[in-house]
Amino acid sequence: DTGVSQDPRHKITKRGQNVTFRCDPISEHNRLYWYRQTLGQGPEFLTYFQNEAQLEKSRLLSDRFSAERPKGSFSTLEIQRTEQGDSAMYLCASSLQGASAETQYFGPGTRLLVL
Amino acid sequence: ILNVEQSPQSLHVQEGDSTNFTCSFPSSNFYALHWYRWETAKSPEALFVMTLNGDEKKKGRISATLNTKEGYSYLYIKGSQPEDSATYLCAPSYGNNRLAFGKGNQVVVIP
Numbered sequence: 001d002t003g004v005s006q007d008p009r010h011k012i013t014k015r016g017q018n019v020t021f022r023c024d025p026i027s028e029h030n031r032l033y034w035y036r037q038t039l040g041q042g043p044e045f046l047t048y049f050q051n052e053a054q055l056e057k058s059r060l061l062s063d064r065f066s067a068e069r070p071k072g073s074f075s076t077l078e079i080q081r082t083e084q085g086d087s088a089m090y091l092c093a094s095s096l097q098g099a100s101a102e103t104q105y106f107g108p109g110t111r112l113l114v115l
Numbered sequence: 116i117l118n119v120e121q122s123p124q125s126l127h128v129q130e131g132d133s134t135n136f137t138c139s140f141p142s143s144n145f146y147a148l149h150w151y152r153w154e155t156a157k158s159p160e161a162l163f164v165m166t167l168n169g170d171e172k173k174k175g176r177i178s179a180t181l182n183t184k185e186g187y188s189y190l191y192i193k194g195s196q197p198e199d200s201a202t203y204l205c206a207p208s209y210g211n212n213r214l215a216f217g218k219g220n221q222v223v224v225i226p
Binding site: 003004031033035041042044045055058101105106108109 | 119147156158159164166204214217
């Protein structure tokens with residue numbers, strides 16, 4: 001079991017550029033989540049997939065954000081026209097539907113800095 | 116927006132001392148309470164999931180209790196060690212798969 005992996009671990013970009021992050025969940029997990037943590041705050045929910053279907057999106061997820069999970073395995077999170085306020089740690093988690101209390105297992109995150 | 120509060124926000128503990136901290140959360144429609152330990156540059160590590168009022172869980176020197184009626188959970192560390200230095204995150208859920216995290220309890224164990 002290799003755990004949840006995320007790529008890249010760090011990203012520095014200039015305001016206005018597009019960025020894309022990837023998350024590879026634990027292989028048998030059918031649920032996948034994206035969270036964002038800004039400085040001084042706890043992680044905040046962004047969106048969640050069950051298999052390839054995106055079932056829930058937070059109001060935090062503006063039109064510039066899009067997430068996909070095309071084959072129900074890995075997921076990508078794209079931010080278009082980045083703003084300085086997008087600077088944060090982006091965390092991905094996965095879980096197995098129906099497992100006891102459904103623990104979400106987290107990856108190490110992608111830290112984004114928008115200059 | 117759910118109000119999940121963790122206190123104290125940060126604490127320094129002498130090696131060998133025991134410590135505890137609190138997570139308070141809305142009790143209405145509560146489903147489960149998760150505790151995570153997050154060390155710098157690593158993935159948040161799942162410690163406990165509790166669902167029932169009065170639940171107690173233990174993992175080594177770390178234990179947790181849950182009161183769903185009044186909406187709080189305690190996390191205890193017995194005989195703190197330097198490797199316990201981390202941020203401890205509390206996250207209740209309300210049946211909709213999203214975790215509502217507090218800001219965390221940052222613990223520094225002083226050798």
